[in-house]
Amino acid sequence: MGEEEASKGEDTVEEIRRMSGYGGDVIAVGGFPTSDSESDSDLAAAEIMIIWAIQGPTSFAPNTLVSQSSLELRLDACGHSLSILQSPCSLNTPGVTGSVMWDSGVVLGKFLEHSVDSKLLSLEAKKIVELGSGCGLVGCVAALLGGNVVLTDLPDRLRLLKKNVDTNLQRGGNTRGSAVVQELVWGDDPDPDLIEPFPDYVLGSDVIYSEEAVHHLIQTLVQLCGDQTTIFLSGELRNDAVLEYFLESALKHFAIGRVEQTQWHPDYRSRRVVLYVLEKKSKRCLADVSSLNQSC
Incomplete structure (x- = not known):
């Protein structure tokens, strides 16, 4: 991203919103009731410009919160010492990324814990579906926080997950x-038990990784989400084109807000990760809070 684009990102006025399933403020990406008439493609492009200007992800090393060459990741969460087994050798298989942990998974898991501790989120007795669970850290944290979690993945990924x-x-x-x-x-089509009733929350980390997968991911998100479902997605900032394509496609169905890093767990933040909250556009409980001049 060039200096001119970065300068535009610094001058952008960002709008603060509230989502019904999360008590913290979010930066509006798009899809909210508003007088703006920007297209989904313009909104997605603007978000990419802002993110790359604010966080400068390519200037920072990836995977600073994990070690993908290790057979095990240890992490304290919710008063427990978690031991997450990894399979580094599986990374050599094309298309397989869920055999090891990524920073976005650690960020999302610790964000959930921090948000519950801060009383911005309650997962107690909530129905939760995690997509692309991989090694299972996020789903395990959600269960420790009181959620009734279904961790999902492809058939050949389930052994390590279980x-x-x-x-x-x-x-x-x-x-x-x-x-x-x-x-x-x-x-x-998801099994009936996943959508009867619809989950309260859908979680996903590092699920936005290729343009080929975006269509099916969004199709599944639409199928899983009722009017009272809130989605938390964390992603690695490795490919701006893929993320822009996802945002443009998702904005057709969802209101999207970005959670600023000041609301993440203070010890688990990364310039290489972004965290979004999504809710179906049909929801009418999205509250307009204010507009904020965001300085980079």
Whole structure:
């Protein structure tokens, strides 16, 4: 991104909104009731310009919160010491990214914990579906926070996922919520138990990784979400074109807000990660709070 684009990002006026399923402020990306007439493509392009200007992700090293060459990631969360097994050798398989942890997963898991501790979010007894669960950290944290979580992934990813869920939740015996592992292929019709009733929350980390997967991801998000469903998605800032394509496509169905890093867990922040909240446009409980001049 050039200096002229960065300067435009610095001068942008960002609008603050509230989503019904999250008590903190978010920066409006688009899809909210507003007098603005910008197209979805313009809104998506503007968001990419702002993110790259504010965070400068390519200037920072990736994966500073994890070690992908290790067979295990240890992380303290919710009063538990989690042991997340990884399979680094599987990274050599094209299209396989869920065999190891990424910063975006750690960020989302600790964000959920921090938001619950800050009383901006309650997962107690909530129905939660996680997409592309991979190693299962985010879903395990959500269960420890009281959620009834269904962790989903492709059939060939379930063995490692089940092992991590069993190791960190089933054997402990003091999990506030519950966790089960289930196959889900994006684009296929979800099993009735996933949408009857609709989940309160849908979670995903590092699920925006290729243009080819975006269509099926959004199709699945639309299928899973009712009017009272809130989505949290964290993503790695590695490819601006893929993220822009996702945002443009998602804005056709969802209102999207970006959570500023000041609301993340203070010890788990990364300039290489972005965190979004999505809710279906049909919801009428989106509250307009104010506009804010955002200085970079």
